[in-house]
Amino acid sequence: MGGQAQPAVSAWSSFFYHVRYENLxxxxxxxxxxxxxxxxxxxxxxxxxxxxxxxxxxxxxGIVHCLITIWKLDGLRGLYQGVTPNVWGAGLSWGLYFFFYxxxxxxxxxxxxxxxxxxxxxxxxxxxxxxxxxxxxxxxVTKTRLMLQYSGVNTSQQQYKGMFDAxxxxxxxxxxxxxxxxxxxxxxGTSHGALQFMAYELLKLKYNQHMExxxxxxxxxxxxxxxxxxxxxxxxAATYPYQVVRARLQDQHVSYNGVLDVIxxxxxxxxxxGFYKGIAPNxxxxxxxxxxxxxxxxxxxxxxxxxxxKRKQAN
Numbered sequence: 001m002g003g004q005a006q007p008a009v010s011a012w013s014s015f016f017y018h019v020r021y022e023n024l025x026x027x028x029x030x031x032x033x034x035x036x037x038x039x040x041x042x043x044x045x046x047x048x049x050x051x052x053x054x055x056x057x058x059x060x061x062g063i064v065h066c067l068i069t070i071w072k073l074d075g076l077r078g079l080y081q082g083v084t085p086n087v088w089g090a091g092l093s094w095g096l097y098f099f100f101y102x103x104x105x106x107x108x109x110x111x112x113x114x115x116x117x118x119x120x121x122x123x124x125x126x127x128x129x130x131x132x133x134x135x136x137x138x139x140x141v142t143k144t145r146l147m148l149q150y151s152g153v154n155t156s157q158q159q160y161k162g163m164f165d166a167x168x169x170x171x172x173x174x175x176x177x178x179x180x181x182x183x184x185x186x187x188x189g190t191s192h193g194a195l196q197f198m199a200y201e202l203l204k205l206k207y208n209q210h211m212e213x214x215x216x217x218x219x220x221x222x223x224x225x226x227x228x229x230x231x232x233x234x235x236x237a238a239t240y241p242y243q244v245v246r247a248r249l250q251d252q253h254v255s256y257n258g259v260l261d262v263i264x265x266x267x268x269x270x271x272x273x274g275f276y277k278g279i280a281p282n283x284x285x286x287x288x289x290x291x292x293x294x295x296x297x298x299x300x301x302x303x304x305x306x307x308x309x310k311r312k313q314a315n
Contacts, residue, residue, distance in 0.1 A: 018106035022304035024099040030296035031094030034289040035087050040067060040079040041285030042086060046147045046247055048278030063281045082146035084163040089139035093132055094293055098301075100128035101197065115205060115215055118198055125197035129190030137186055138179035142166045144250040182246040184259055189242050196235035200294070203227045224298050225291045232290040236283060241275035243282070 035042070044066045060066035070078040104124045109116060116124070145166050149159075160166040170178045204227055208217050219227070245262045248254065256262045266274040 018103045018110070019099070020102060020305065020308075021099075022301055022308060023102045024095045025304060026095075026297045026301035027098030027293075028091045028095035029300050030293035032087055032091040033296055034292035035090040036083075037292060038285045038289045039083045039086055040070075041281050043070070043079060043081060043147050044281040045278040045285060046082075046144060048281060063284070066281075081149065082143045085139045085143040085146060085166070088163065089136055089143055092139065093136045094297070096132040096135060097128050097193065098297060100131050101125055104128055116201075118202055121198040121201045122194045125194040126190045129193040130187060133183070133186050133190065137183050138167060138170075139163075140186070141170060141179055141181055141250050144182075144247055145170070148251055182249045185242045185246040185249065189239065189246065192235045192239040192242070195238055196231045196290075199231035199234050200227060203231060218298070218302055221295055221299075224295045228291045228294040229287050232287050233283070236279070236286060240279050240282065244275050244277055 041063075044060075044063055047060065047066060060069060067079065070081075074081070101124060104127055105116065105121075108120060108124060142163055146160055146163065160169060167179070174181075204219065205215055207219070207223065207227065208215055211217075244266070245259060248262050248266070249256055249259070256265070270277075
């Protein structure tokens with residue numbers, strides 16, 4: 001028994017040796033800045049994703065019409081509805097994602113002369129995504145609920161005063177299960193991050209090889225933007241339908257009996273296009289958001305890790 005426990009303890013010790021708080025801080029910085037800048041487009045995406053024809057919902061003709069309607073009803077505050085849990089969730093999610101991902105990646109490359117394979121990047125990112133979602137799912141439920149409080153439709157539906165009020169009420173009336181609505185499609189959604197990180201790592205690696213640089217060489221800002229944009233577009237095209245399913249599960253206005261019920265009802269009423277509602281504002285938002293996040297992350301992490309090395313050398 002003791003012999004079996006010892007290797008497990010040793011493995012965890014080795015894993016935590018590769019943990020770097022710099023990755024957490026850099027990830028939080030990137031996530032917070034990108035979401036503050038582009039939150040209104042995320043609001044539009046959520047509104048379109050759950051737009052299944054119910055009378056209680058306002059009708060939008062397009063992205064611009066949606067933004068103008070919200071501005072007329074609620075002004076700037078309306079465009080930033082749900083921003084608190086979004087910033088908390090995005091900052092924490094990106095921070096934890098980069099934190100776990102880099103630790104897992106470093107752990108797997110320890111003692112190896114060559115870079116990881118594509119599938120190893122994929123699995124490492126999926127593991128990091130699952131670990132992150134276990135911590136952050138309640139924030140995403142809260143964000144969705146706050147974003148779906150429609151002004152001028154039915155004031156009785158506006159039952160949440162803010163992020164913490166929503167968290168308390170969801171837990172009070174729906175329990176832990178309510179806070180983890182959308183968790184299953186969210187787990188599937190880790191495939192999005194996994195595909196994105198795999199593409200991002202491979203594009204960086206191939207580009208540095210093409211430029212005859214070291215595999216881990218730092219890129220310029222425009223190079224990071226290009227690599228991040230390409231990897232994000234690839235991931236969105238592959239995995240968008242799960243986001244629609246997840247948003248509808250988390251919506252307080254409609255009751256579904258699970259993932260399969262959402263899929264069946266969406267397919268029956270709206271067809272394939274129902275699974276891609278909101279993809280235009282999503283692409284407009286997530287591509288620049290991804291670029292901001294990765295550029296900030298890469299630069300902040302390099303600065304912080306360089307400082308770590310200098311402190312180590314000084315000692």
